[in-house]
Amino acid sequence: MDVTPQQTAQALGAGTQIVDVREADELADGVIPGARHIPLGELRSRLRELDPALPVITVCRSGRRSAAAADQLAAAGFSAETMAGGMLAWQAAGLPTA
Numbered sequence: 001m002d003v004t005p006q007q008t009a010q011a012l013g014a015g016t017q018i019v020d021v022r023e024a025d026e027l028a029d030g031v032i033p034g035a036r037h038i039p040l041g042e043l044r045s046r047l048r049e050l051d052p053a054l055p056v057i058t059v060c061r062s063g064r065r066s067a068a069a070a071d072q073l074a075a076a077g078f079s080a081e082t083m084a085g086g087m088l089a090w091q092a093a094g095l096p097t098a
Contacts, residue, residue, distance in 0.1 A: 002084035005093045008032070008057050017056045019043075021069040022087075026061060030087060030097030040065045043072055055079040062086040 003011070012018060018035040020027070027037060038046050040060070050056060056078050058066035066082040073080035083090070091097065 005090040033098045
């Protein structure tokens, strides 16, 4: 399921885990404050860093990789969604970045 950037911003204060699956060099373009960086290629090996009791929203640049990440997380038993449009949509909405 996709969530909007605005829904993602609201979820930040509600205990939802935000996972940015972009590569390290892409983070210079801005990061959602409070997001955890786990590149998509490392996600399976780093699942233990996430709390399976809390929902997860995955984020990438445009939404494609984050959809794959949400699928991986769901298969591992997490409640996972992807942010539609990725960081491009987040920044277009004027939401803050770190």
